Amino acid sequence: MSTGPTLRERLRRLRMDVTPLRESRDFRLLFTAGTVFYLGGMVSYVAIPFQIYDLTGSNFLVGAVGLVELLPLIVFGLYGGALADHVDRRRLLIGSGLAQLVLMAVLAANSFLAEPSLPLIFVVAALLAATSSLQRPSREALEPRTVRHDQITAANALSSFGMQVGVLVGPAIGGVLIAWVGIGWCFVVDVGALAVACALYAAMRPYPHRGETTPPSLRGIAEGWRYAIGRRDLLGTYLVDIAAMLLAMPIVLFPALAAEVFERPELIGLLYSAETVGALVATGLSGWTSHVHHHGRAIVIAATAYGVCIALAGLAPSFAVALVCFAMAGAADMVSAVFRGTVWNQTIPEHMRGRLAGIEMLSYSVGPLGGQVRAGFVADAWSVRGSIVSGGVACVGGVLLTAALLRDFWSYDNRTDEHAVAERERREAAGT
The missing domain is CATH 1.20.1250.20 (MFS general substrate transporter like domains)
Structure with a gap:
C-alpha cells in the first residue's frame, strides 16, 4: 500500500531550490551580479533623496526626483526592451552598467564638493533612470537562457531572493554611511558595486540571438x-x-x-x-x-x-x-x-x-x-x-x-x- 510523503519530505520541498546556482555557471554570475547591483543601488537610493532634502529642506523637491525619472523610465524602458531583442544582451548589460558607473561617479564627485550642485543631481537622476531602464529588460530576458526550461521557476525565486536581500540591507548600509562618513561615500559604494556587476556580466559567455531579429x-x-x-x-x-x-x-x-x-x-x-x-x-x-x-x-x-x-x-x-x-x-x-x-x-x-x-x-x-x-x-x-x-x-x-x-x-x-x-x-x- 502506497503512503504519502513523510514530514521530512514535505519540509524538504519547502527548501529553496538552488539547482540553477549549482548547475549553471552563467546563472551564478547573473545572480551574483544582480544581487550586488541591487545592494549598491539601494545604498544610493537612500542617499539621493536625503542629499536633496539636506540641500533644500523641501519635501516637494525630494518628490520631484520621481517626476524627472518618470519619462526616461517609460521611454527607455520600452526602447531598451526593443534593443534587447536585436543586440547582444550581455553586451548591453555591460555597456549600460558602465554608463551607470560613470554617472554614479559624477554624483560622488559632486557630493564631495563644498557646495554640491542641485541641478546636477536632478540631471544625473534622470540619466540614471534612462540607463537603468535600458539595462533591465536585457537582464530579465537573458535569465531564461542561462538555465534549463524546467528550472525557470527556481531561478525566478533565487533572483527575487537576491533582489530582496539588496532591498533590505542596502538602505541600512546607506543610513550608516550617511550618519558616519557622509553622503558621498554612499555613491562610492554604488560605484564599486556597479564595477563588480559589470565584471561579472563580462565573465559570462556570449548569448547571440538564435534567429532573425527586429531592429528597435x-x-x-x-x-x-x-x-x-x-x-x-x-x-x-x-x-x-x-x-x-x-x-x-x-x-x-x-x-x-x-x-x-x-x-x-x-x-x-x-x-x-x-x-x-x-x-x-x-x-x-x-x-x-x-x-x-x-x-x-x-x-x-x-x-x-x-x-x-x-x-x-x-x-x-x-x-x-x-x-x-x-x-x-x-x-x-x-x-x-x-x-x-x-x-x-x-x-x-x-x-x-x-x-x-x-x-x-x-x-x-x-x-x-x-x-x-x-x-x-x-x-x-x-x-x-x-x-x-x-x-x-x-x-x-x-x-x-x-x-x-x-x-x-x-x-x-x-x-x-x-x-x-x-x-x-x-x-x-x-x-x-
Whole structure:
C-alpha cells in the first residue's frame, strides 16, 4: 500500500531550490551580479533623496526626483526592451552598467564638493533612470537562457531572493554611511558595486540571438504591445500586478501610520522593512513552487492574499499586528511575482522577450507612482486607515474580476498551454 510523503519530505520541498546556482555557471554570475547591483543601488537610493532634502529642506523637491525619472523610465524602458531583442544582451548589460558607473561617479564627485550642485543631481537622476531602464529588460530576458526550461521557476525565486536581500540591507548600509562618513561615500559604494556587476556580466559567455531579429523601432515596440494584449494569459499577469501596485500599495502612508495612528514614529523603519522580510521568508521556503503547474490560479490566490493582508493591516489594533500583516503581504506578493515571472519566461518566444520585459517593467514602475497618488488622496479625503483598507479591498476586487474575465489566465497550466509547450519544444530542439 502506497503512503504519502513523510514530514521530512514535505519540509524538504519547502527548501529553496538552488539547482540553477549549482548547475549553471552563467546563472551564478547573473545572480551574483544582480544581487550586488541591487545592494549598491539601494545604498544610493537612500542617499539621493536625503542629499536633496539636506540641500533644500523641501519635501516637494525630494518628490520631484520621481517626476524627472518618470519619462526616461517609460521611454527607455520600452526602447531598451526593443534593443534587447536585436543586440547582444550581455553586451548591453555591460555597456549600460558602465554608463551607470560613470554617472554614479559624477554624483560622488559632486557630493564631495563644498557646495554640491542641485541641478546636477536632478540631471544625473534622470540619466540614471534612462540607463537603468535600458539595462533591465536585457537582464530579465537573458535569465531564461542561462538555465534549463524546467528550472525557470527556481531561478525566478533565487533572483527575487537576491533582489530582496539588496532591498533590505542596502538602505541600512546607506543610513550608516550617511550618519558616519557622509553622503558621498554612499555613491562610492554604488560605484564599486556597479564595477563588480559589470565584471561579472563580462565573465559570462556570449548569448547571440538564435534567429532573425527586429531592429528597435516604434513598429517593433507596437508589435510587442499587440502580442502582450493578444495573449490573455499574459494580460492577466499584467492586470493583477497593476491592481496590487495601483490600488493597494501603502508605503506612502507609513509615516502617518507610524506617527499618527500608532503614535510610534521611532519604529517607522520596521514598517518599511516588514514586506521585504516577508518576501525573503517566502523565497527561502519557495521549493514548493516548482511543483505547481496552474500558475494563473497561483497568481490570483497570492495576489488576493496580498490585498487581504493589506486590508487587515489597515484594521490592525496594534503596531505589532500591522507589522505581521505587512510581512504576510510581502510574502504573498513575492509568491505572485515568482509565478508571474515563470509564465513570462516559460512562454514568451526568445525574439519577443526583451520587448515584453520592457512592457512588464512599466507595470511595476509606473503602478507604484499612481498608487502613491491614490493612497495619499484617499488618506487626506478620508483617513489613513480608510485608505489602506479600501486599497486592499479594491485590490481583491480587481484581481478576482481579472480572473473572472480572463478565463485563459485562470486556467493556465504550463503542462498543456500551447505557448509553454512550444517554447519547451524549441528549447529541447536547441539542446537548452
